[in-house]
Amino acid sequence: MAESLRARLNEDIKAAMKSQDKVRLGTLRLLNSAIKQLEIDNRVELDDAGILAVIEKAIKQRRESIKQYEAANRPELAAGEQAEIEVLQVYLPEPLTDAELQTLIANAITETGAAGMKDMGKVMTHLKPQVQGRTDMGALSGQIKAKLGG
Template identity: 60%
Template sequence: MSDLKTRVLEDIKTAMKAGEKERVSTLRMLSSEMKQREVVDSVELTDAVVTACVEKMVKQRRDAEKQYRDGGRPELADKEAAEIALLMAYLPQQLTAPELDALIAQAVAETGAAGAKDMGKVMGWIKPKVAGRTDMGALSGLIKAKLG
């Protein structure tokens, strides 16, 4: 069993004992996502797979938070933001803007990207190096700006 999966399961038990209902609820959703990935995709849960599950859930919550804010429902948006904060604790340390800029410059140089048509090459090169450490949507925008 992966270390990250073990940590999630232990945190569920701890939160249950402490009576933290919101934390238990969020962690159970994560646990459910991990189990689904394990069964449906027939894969063993490595830390990389668990990280992908967490990234997916963070992305879903960011989208929901934006929709709630746009819809004038700040109380629901705040709930989503709290879940994002809780889930981010299971992701590796996020990259800073200068680190991202350096990686993008290195990716452009190594792939020989000349314009927007080479976006796929750059993303293919950089994605494994930043998995779980940055928002891929924001990264895509930075790469487009650099190539465009």
Template identity: 55%
Template structure:
């Protein structure tokens, strides 16, 4: 079992004991998504895969919160944002902009990227380094800007 899955399971048990319904729901949702991967793909996801899943869940919550705010439902947006905070507890510490820029420069020099046609190579190197530690969309924009 991956260490992140174990942490989520332990946090779920703690939330049950403390009768924290909101946190408990978030943990159950995350563990359910992990279980679905296990059943669908017949694999035991490693920490990298669980981290990618948590990233995906956070992105979904951010999108939902934005849509709720646009629709004039701030109470639902606040619920989504509270879930984001709970999920972020399990992500590694976020990288600063300077650290992301340094990793991008390093990846560009490693691949010898000269233009936009090499963006896939650069992102292939960056993705495992940035997964869960930085916003991939923002990193992609920075790579695009540097390659142009």
């Protein structure tokens, strides 16, 4: 069986400590902390899919911070956030190509019998496990709306 995401994170934290890579170490520690906090709050142990969701959220937060820093003319802070995004993206699966994504959307619409915007939730629920960590969910939502005539 493949190494779990949690084990890989822990190994990478140790490696970052040894190599004294402060950006990587700080980013991974923050991620580990966010994972543990979510587990404590919800009294669960996250599997790889749950950890992927935490990573996606962390990347989304950093992208929003970059926009704010750029608007405030603080490129050095935006660069720091971008460096953290690059550390986190290593843990995401290979992104889907546009063609693969369009095929998955078409299949999901067919399989769920979606006929219009009222079925958007069904399609998203069907697709989420297949695309998590591999595409921007906001962009996916827009593409599904376009296909369903929204």
